[in-house]
Amino acid sequence: MAGTFLLEVATPERLLLTEQVSEAQVPGAEGMMGILPEHAPLISALGVGELSYAVGGVTRWMAIHGGLVEVLPDHVRVLADRAEFADEIDVKRAEESLKRANERLLNPKADLDTARALNALKRAEARLGCAVHGHK
Numbered sequence: 001m002a003g004t005f006l007l008e009v010a011t012p013e014r015l016l017l018t019e020q021v022s023e024a025q026v027p028g029a030e031g032m033m034g035i036l037p038e039h040a041p042l043i044s045a046l047g048v049g050e051l052s053y054a055v056g057g058v059t060r061w062m063a064i065h066g067g068l069v070e071v072l073p074d075h076v077r078v079l080a081d082r083a084e085f086a087d088e089i090d091v092k093r094a095e096e097s098l099k100r101a102n103e104r105l106l107n108p109k110a111d112l113d114t115a116r117a118l119n120a121l122k123r124a125e126a127r128l129g130c131a132v133h134g135h136k
Contacts, residue, residue, distance in 0.1 A: 003022055003037055004020040004021060004022050004037060005020070005021065005035075005037045005038075005039075005073070005074050005075060005076060006018065006019070006020055006021075006074065006075045006076070007019055007020075007021045007024055007053055007076050007078070008075075008076070008077045008078065009051070009062065009064075009078040009080065009083055010077075010078070010079055010080070011067075011079075011080050011081065011082055011083050012081075016062065016083055016084075016085065017053075017062075019053075019055060020055070021053040021054055021055050022036075022037070022054045022055070022057075023035065023036050023053065023054045024051065024052065024053040024054075024076060025050075025051065025052045025053075026046070026051050026064070026069050026076075026078065027046060027047045027048065027049025027050060027051060027064055027126070028044045028045065028046060028047055028069070029044065029045035029046060029047045030044075030047075031047075032049070033069070033071075035071055035076055037073070037074065038073045038074075039071050039072075039073060039076075040071075040073075041071060041072050041073065042070075042071045043068065043069070043070050043071075044068070044069050044071075045066075045067075045068060046064055046066055046067040046068060046069055046078065046080060046081075047064075047066070047122075048064065048065050048066060048119065048122040048123055048126050049063075049064060049122075049126045049129075050062070050063060050064070050126055050129050050130045050133065051063075051064045051078065051083070052133070059133075060085075060086070061085075061086040061130045061133045062083055062084060062085045062086060062130060063083065063084050063086075063089065063123075063126045063127045063129075063130040064078065064080045064082075064083050064126070065080065065081050065082040065083065065123055065126070066080065066081035066082070067079045067080035067081045067083075084127070084130075086130045086131050086133060089127050089128075089130060089131040091128065091131050094124050094127040094128045094131065095124075095128065097120060097123070097124040097127075098121065098124035098125060098128060100120070101117055101118075101120040101121035101124055102121065104117045104120075105117050105118070105121065
């Protein structure tokens with residue numbers, strides 16, 4: 001289809017998405033990447049964040065947690081360590097995770113694994129942001 005590309009999103013457990021889309025925003029390890037049809041080829045590490053994509057003028061969201069992305073002019077493969085659609089996110093659980101991560105960082109104990117706590121905070125923020133965008 002003109003003006004679109006195939007977006008595939010998969011985790012080790014399942015194939016989440018195979019769809020023709022007009023654009024995508026992908027959380028790269030170094031920041032967000034905007035992808036349109038005919039994008040230059042690249043391979044990049046994924047970060048933690050919200051992946052969005054447009055189908056027929058409607059934007060959809062999913063939370064992504066690490067992995068790799070391969071971009072070709074007519075095909076994008078997202079191989080995520082973990083991913084979930086906005087409507088699959090348990091908002092209450094994500095809010096509790098965010099609260100716990102913030103408490104650990106604001107009141108650190110001697111054995112705190114700071115990197116792990118920061119990653120938990122990022123994951124919770126991504127899940128909540130995705131849920132908010134996905135339920136508009």
